[in-house]
Amino acid sequence: MGPKYNGLYELIENDSEADDYFDNLPDYVKESIYEREQNINSFDSLRDYAANLMRNE
Template identity: 50%
Template sequence: MQNKYPDLYSLLESDGEARQYFDTLPEYVQECLRDRAGGVNSFESLCDAVDKYTRGDD
């Protein structure tokens, strides 16, 4: 079962894997995630949000 956190900031503080992944993202994606921090509460939701924000970047 995935750990759930109150928001993106709690996730990044508590989950080293999520922090490492977040740090590799382009700045514009990080900013989008910060703008919607309340909706990101697990590593899975982080990955889903990144997929959404980077769709079409290929």
Template identity: 50%
Template structure:
């Protein structure tokens, strides 16, 4: 089952894998994700949002 959190900060505080993934992202991607912290409530949503932001870099 997908674990949901109140926001990005709760997610990365409680899930080491999510924290490691978030910290591996480029600064501009982390900044954009943090601007929508309340919309990021699971590791899956974090990955999906990061993938969407990074698509332009490929």
């Protein structure tokens, strides 16, 4: 498990792998993640949340 951040913006600012991953997500997934950005505090949580959203398409 990687480092924890204070939210999505800090995560993608400090983790280039997370930034690349986020950039390649579909727009509807990004919008949902933006709404809960304070809960996304690690690359693992970003991947898990995005996977859940895409699984429920």
